[in-house]
Amino acid sequence: MSSVATHPDHGAHAAAKPRGFLRRWVLTTSHKDIGTLYLLFSLAMFFIGGAMAMVIRAELFQPGMDFVDPYFFNQMTTVHGLVMVFGAVMPAFVGLANWMVPLQIGAPDMALPRMNNWSFWLLPAAFSMMLVTFFLPGGAPAAGWTMYPPLVLQTGMAFPFLIFAVHIAGISSIMGAINIIATILNLRAPGMGLLKMPLFVWTWLVTAFLLIAVIPVLAGAITMLLTDQYFGTSFFSAAGGGDPVLYQHIFWFFGHPEVYILILPAFGIVSTILPAFARKPLFGYTSMVYAVASIAFLSFIVWGHHMFTVGMPTAGTLFFMFATMLIAVPTGVKVFNWLATLWRGALTFETPMLFALAFVVLFTIGGLSGIMLAIAPVDFQYHDTYFVVAHFHYVLVSGSIFAIMAAVYFWLPKWTGVMYSERLGKLHFWTSVVAMNLVFFPQHFLGLAGMPRRIADYPVEFMEWNMVSSVGAFAYGAAQLIFVWTVIQCMRGRGKPAPAKPWEGAEGLEWTVPSPAPHHTFHEPPKVV
Amino acid sequence: MSNETHTPYYVPEASYWPIVGSFGLLGLGLGAAGYLQGLAWGMPVLLLGAAVTVVMTVGWFADVIRERAAGLYSPQMARSFRWGMIWFIFSEVMFFAAFFGALFYVRVFAVPWLGGEDPATSRFLWDGVVLSWPTAGPGFLDLDFTPMAAWGLPAVNTLILLTSGVTLAVAHHAMRHGRQGRVLVFLAATIVLGALFLGIQIYEYGHAWRDLGLRPDTGIYGALFYMLTGFHGLHVWIGVIMLAVMLVRVWAGHFTAGRHFGFEAAAWYWHFVDVVWLGLFLFVYVL
Numbered sequence A: 001m002s003s004v005a006t007h008p009d010h011g012a013h014a015a016a017k018p019r020g021f022l023r024r025w026v027l028t029t030s031h032k033d034i035g036t037l038y039l040l041f042s043l044a045m046f047f048i049g050g051a052m053a054m055v056i057r058a059e060l061f062q063p064g065m066d067f068v069d070p071y072f073f074n075q076m077t078t079v080h081g082l083v084m085v086f087g088a089v090m091p092a093f094v095g096l097a098n099w100m101v102p103l104q105i106g107a108p109d110m111a112l113p114r115m116n117n118w119s120f121w122l123l124p125a126a127f128s129m130m131l132v133t134f135f136l137p138g139g140a141p142a143a144g145w146t147m148y149p150p151l152v153l154q155t156g157m158a159f160p161f162l163i164f165a166v167h168i169a170g171i172s173s174i175m176g177a178i179n180i181i182a183t184i185l186n187l188r189a190p191g192m193g194l195l196k197m198p199l200f201v202w203t204w205l206v207t208a209f210l211l212i213a214v215i216p217v218l219a220g221a222i223t224m225l226l227t228d229q230y231f232g233t234s235f236f237s238a239a240g241g242g243d244p245v246l247y248q249h250i251f252w253f254f255g256h257p258e259v260y261i262l263i264l265p266a267f268g269i270v271s272t273i274l275p276a277f278a279r280k281p282l283f284g285y286t287s288m289v290y291a292v293a294s295i296a297f298l299s300f301i302v303w304g305h306h307m308f309t310v311g312m313p314t315a316g317t318l319f320f321m322f323a324t325m326l327i328a329v330p331t332g333v334k335v336f337n338w339l340a341t342l343w344r345g346a347l348t349f350e351t352p353m354l355f356a357l358a359f360v361v362l363f364t365i366g367g368l369s370g371i372m373l374a375i376a377p378v379d380f381q382y383h384d385t386y387f388v389v390a391h392f393h394y395v396l397v398s399g400s401i402f403a404i405m406a407a408v409y410f411w412l413p414k415w416t417g418v419m420y421s422e423r424l425g426k427l428h429f430w431t432s433v434v435a436m437n438l439v440f441f442p443q444h445f446l447g448l449a450g451m452p453r454r455i456a457d458y459p460v461e462f463m464e465w466n467m468v469s470s471v472g473a474f475a476y477g478a479a480q481l482i483f484v485w486t487v488i489q490c491m492r493g494r495g496k497p498a499p500a501k502p503w504e505g506a507e508g509l510e511w512t513v514p515s516p517a518p519h520h521t522f523h524e525p526p527k528v529v
Numbered sequence B: 001m002s003n004e005t006h007t008p009y010y011v012p013e014a015s016y017w018p019i020v021g022s023f024g025l026l027g028l029g030l031g032a033a034g035y036l037q038g039l040a041w042g043m044p045v046l047l048l049g050a051a052v053t054v055v056m057t058v059g060w061f062a063d064v065i066r067e068r069a070a071g072l073y074s075p076q077m078a079r080s081f082r083w084g085m086i087w088f089i090f091s092e093v094m095f096f097a098a099f100f101g102a103l104f105y106v107r108v109f110a111v112p113w114l115g116g117e118d119p120a121t122s123r124f125l126w127d128g129v130v131l132s133w134p135t136a137g138p139g140f141l142d143l144d145f146t147p148m149a150a151w152g153l154p155a156v157n158t159l160i161l162l163t164s165g166v167t168l169a170v171a172h173h174a175m176r177h178g179r180q181g182r183v184l185v186f187l188a189a190t191i192v193l194g195a196l197f198l199g200i201q202i203y204e205y206g207h208a209w210r211d212l213g214l215r216p217d218t219g220i221y222g223a224l225f226y227m228l229t230g231f232h233g234l235h236v237w238i239g240v241i242m243l244a245v246m247l248v249r250v251w252a253g254h255f256t257a258g259r260h261f262g263f264e265a266a267a268w269y270w271h272f273v274d275v276v277w278l279g280l281f282l283f284v285y286v287l
């Protein structure tokens, strides 16, 4: 018991980065390196899931079966959803939290640095397991990312691989969330009270709570799928007294908070960036915090809006409808506060600001179509059409992903020590924003006209808007290559050296450390006044 | 947060355990999936993954214990562990909530709808059946099973588990007063009671399987019964292991009246498992 693997003189931390690939990236306990790993993993998944989207849009370019057979098409929509939700957007936000939460609260690292490493390195395990199913007999899962029984139980050999991949990704998310919540609650610099925390930290505190609350529920749901398939249980089979609708209730009890897991950190990012480039403090800080908290609370009692057409008692339908529409109130508070922050500000339009402004406009479109979908009688018409696809892509692409892009451009100088090319950044923004609207705005029309989602073929009258959508998709995909190039240039150190605080109006502890942020920061906590 | 006299927060150096753990869980997942699909490599990979995961768990905790003994942990670090354990237990609560939610949904909605409470509904779902809880469902009406009775061994088992909660609380109290002998006795008693509970559960499973005709495939009742008691039993098993490790650590003199978080975490976990059982006994056995 007396031999100690680590030096007992804990004050003497080497300031240098660990040498060697293995120690630096695989065995690391540094929140910055783990944050980088998360972000790079997310970028890779973004392109893998994006490639699947390209296949989907190529097939839907015109009516008829052109490139892939319908079964493979279903695999594409299913795995695209799973990869983008669990592999791209969630890890990107966790990566941003890893990098920025300790820097923003003046902490030396995450609260549990070794577990932080494990949270990340479970993700490659989970997604290699999920993606390897393409090479199994019967192919990848094809029952939709929601994995509804009884359809999902007809998945071929991929089925248990899917279940365990989601389990492992879930374990990663829960541990990541526990780490973030412990960091925020325990490692804030002296003087940083809860209501002095930057909003990105606040939104992540709430997000981490949501993750810990609902990922285990998803784990329970898919465990029941597994036992129904292999151990003869009847959770989702009416013959045994169970109910397939039960799965949908449990899944969406997870699923609705999950959409806030995918958007709350984006709120935090936008609330950080808009004040920086408007050169004004955020309007209504406290109301922002309360809005995030009430959105999180409401997210637990609205799951039924995904199930209006499945059938439930009228009282249930009404409850879920009104509870859902109630979310518009705190969300409206946030949008109002963002606009008020911009009001009479000294605005400049660097790339992070452009993405953040596009977020405010386009996310709001997604929010408004969400209110339309919340109205039960209207949803009977829209359910499972392209209107729903348009709605959640406005929230996820121009919402979550635009916020992630904004955050990357905003903090890239802090991470790499060089400024990205503003010219390329703006090119990336304008191509992305035009292409994104080309892809998804026409899908509103298609959905209202009755085009169902998750179908590889369609009647000829839907052709024109599908062509527009597909062209937009290819352009959007190509535009992201500009982003990759811009990031690679920064990672190679090509660019103007960045000062500690490259943005005139930016606030926060992260700008008090040099750029690039040294390997160890805030070994001694700063005083916050 | 309050670091008036600041002790640097301990950030461990590079560690092999996380990546070993990732390979362990990957092996467990891949192996289990392969095994369920009847592939020959499934079971070996599953066992390998399990072995790696066990080695990782032991090695990782051993590192933590060594670092603590070397005095690397500040009170702030201890608070991180506390928050970590609290939120971990909360995640476990939500995991069980999924199965309890399924139980309530089935009993309050699914079975009455399916079982003819309102003929206008059930006619479309499964015409002509009348069901009431506990049931194996309309497809298994000829199935002969007897639901678990509450007031035999299950009630005794409830008493055993509740008693173990009390003995653990006594041990915890003794720990806070530095009475190591008392801690050892009552902790050992807790472990014995926990093991006894598990033994009786295993006996009950045999009884249910052979004599009552109650199996996981006995419709929704069998499914919920085995899922809830099975995961609870697994947690009791993990809890017993945790307490046994703590017994060794108490005996080795790792803990003081003021510093014994490992023990405390195991105790929290045990009380959580206790409370889950109360819900289980009430909603699965009694009502």
Ligand SMILES: [Cu+2]
Pocket: A255, A256, A259, A302, A303, A305, A306
């Ligand atoms: Cu929802």
